[in-house]
Amino acid sequence: MPEPPEHYYASTPGVASSRRTIEVELPDLRLELVTDTGVFSHRQLDPGTRVLLEQAPPPPVRGDLLDLGCGYGPIALALSQRMKRRRVWAVDVNERALELVRENAAAAGLGGVRAALPDDVPDDVRFAAVYSNPPIRVGKAALHELLLHWLARLLPDGAAYLVVQRHLGADSLATWLNEAGHPTRRLASRIGYRVLEVRPAESERR
Template sequence: MTEQHQHYFTADPNAVSEPRLLTVELPDLTLKLTTDAGVFSPKQLDPGTRVLLENAPAPTVDGHLLDVGCGYGPIALTLAKRYPGRKITGVDVNTRSLELARANAKAAGLDTITCLLPEEVPADARFAAIYSNPPIRIGKQALHELLLHWLDRLLPDGVAYLVVQKNLGSDSLAKWLTEQGHSTRRIATDKGYRVLAARPKA
């Protein structure tokens, strides 16, 4: 795969490094994040991620939080700032993204964030809530496998909050998750995105 055609879900992107500082302003906080080429949405906060962060509610049960597809860290850092008593795990397959997320957490003085490859997450780890802008473009089968894997890590009363573009199949994904036993409903719609809340299997 050539540099210009690499995806953000490439494990070890060889795109020429072009670090930049990004300021993310949300209604309740501001983040200074370093981004780089070869990661997801390096030039601006992805609109879907913004919709998720502006609409997803606080976790309703005690426990650790999970950011699936953490990129350079906007979701994980926002969670750490909003819920300082919580441990946050960010997972991504992109090693450059993980390095950036770790550096951004350190620069922000947030020591509750751990950024890992998926296979590095302990098998017995369970989470009170998942917040994710999932990588839709990896393909339907891979996406389904990814979501089912992490939804199985929810605590019994936990919730996964997912943001998906309407025209990329948010409604059909919600239906499919419900069919798999993960009761899923839409809790917000904004700028062409749906925020979905998915429950563990009964």
């Protein structure tokens, strides 16, 4: 039974804590992660997140990476495991999720992961790539605002890689991003999910 979405959108989830450990196995790595109620997909690795981690390419340029809406950290930790010399920012509004990221990164020996609230990421930080299973269910207006804010912080030759379910509007989101000036194309389509590559707007490439 799906968990109510407001739990993991909240800064302090109202649902009681109930931790568990899950194993994340990808073709090139394995992670053991502690999860908890009140964070996104706490029972198992979300299938969209798996598609993103298996299909999205490495960053196109050197620089910091961003896991936007990090939850308990599977994307951030996988990126850090693959690219240990990169700094990976794990950003979420959910304090419980950020604490899990910190614990999971420490347990895995991944010192390059920085868990932070959105407002705690320094203004001068720019990203070579953003990887995200974005919170579609926050609503279209809030989602668009969120994406435009962070896409503006890509390096000129950087890219964002988003995974979105087809039936939750992946194609219409791609259309909107293109119309908003962010060149967007579909990189992959698997089990009902689209992986989108989004580039900075022309005005942000200078």
